Amino acid sequence: MNPDKIIKEELLATLTGLRWSLLSLRYGGIADWPHMAGLETMPAKGPSHIGQPATEHENSVDGEKVLSSIQQDLGDCTRCRLHRTRTRIVFGEGSVGASIVFVGEGPGFEEDQQGRPFVGRAGKLLDKMIRALGLAREQVYICNMVKCRPPDNRTPNSDEIEVCSPFLVKQIEAIRPQVICALGACSAQNLLHSTSPISRLRGKIHHWRGIPLVATFHPAYLLRNPAQKSAAWHDLVELLRIVSG
Numbered sequence: 001m002n003p004d005k006i007i008k009e010e011l012l013a014t015l016t017g018l019r020w021s022l023l024s025l026r027y028g029g030i031a032d033w034p035h036m037a038g039l040e041t042m043p044a045k046g047p048s049h050i051g052q053p054a055t056e057h058e059n060s061v062d063g064e065k066v067l068s069s070i071q072q073d074l075g076d077c078t079r080c081r082l083h084r085t086r087t088r089i090v091f092g093e094g095s096v097g098a099s100i101v102f103v104g105e106g107p108g109f110e111e112d113q114q115g116r117p118f119v120g121r122a123g124k125l126l127d128k129m130i131r132a133l134g135l136a137r138e139q140v141y142i143c144n145m146v147k148c149r150p151p152d153n154r155t156p157n158s159d160e161i162e163v164c165s166p167f168l169v170k171q172i173e174a175i176r177p178q179v180i181c182a183l184g185a186c187s188a189q190n191l192l193h194s195t196s197p198i199s200r201l202r203g204k205i206h207h208w209r210g211i212p213l214v215a216t217f218h219p220a221y222l223l224r225n226p227a228q229k230s231a232a233w234h235d236l237v238e239l240l241r242i243v244s245g
């Protein structure tokens with residue numbers, strides 16, 4: 001290989017490694033210096049293929065049609081009591097060719113107002129986490145266990161999840177991501193049919209219908225407990241390992 005090309009590739013690899021180390025410090029809550037703010041938008045060499053359509057996702061037009069037909073089936077849903085207090089249904093959004101699907105608990109106030117998932121304060125943190133993976137929000141898919149906001153942001157009841165989850169199952173099956181990231185205990189426990197706390201469910205790779213699943217803390221919990229960002233960072237690294245595999 002051309003010596004100049006080798007030096008250039010080694011330099012790029014070193015810079016990429018440095019970027020990941022600095023991001024790890026930042027998201028680990030160890031450092032939050034103003035001059036690190038540009039890191040998330042810094043071009044990353046590493047997992048450059050992540051979020052780009054994989055071979056099995058080349059039929060994204062069909063995938064879009066499937067998602068749109070699921071949304072049509074859902075319609076102006078009144079299947080559970082949550083419809084009474086919602087403003088808008090939050091179906092989910094992102095790329096049908098996404099390598100990663102993030103699944104949260106349910107819409108909050110901002111999401112209910114806008115009809116979009118993770119657009120409040122917790123959503124801003126999720127955006128940062130996604131950027132730390134070297135991805136744009138549009139390259140992943142984001143949705144929730146239930147599509148209507150539970151009153152006072154309470155945890156959705158099991159009967160509400162049971163009625164709503166067939167639509168989530170269809171969405172994930174339409175996307176068939178390389179990995180699912182369950183955000184928070186409600187999502188992780190229901191997807192995995194487990195009663196274990198999130199602290200026990202995170203830190204290992206599970207499977208949902210043959211798709212690897214990584215559980216991590218909900219961004220809203222991380223806002224209240226920044227010391228856990230370090231653990232969440234390790235979960236993100238695990239996500240990267242799977243999609244880079």
Ligand code: SF4
Pocket residue numbers: 074077078079080081082083089146147148160163164
């Ligand atoms: Fe329908 Fe799901 Fe909303 Fe319940 S939470 S009303 S099942 S869309």
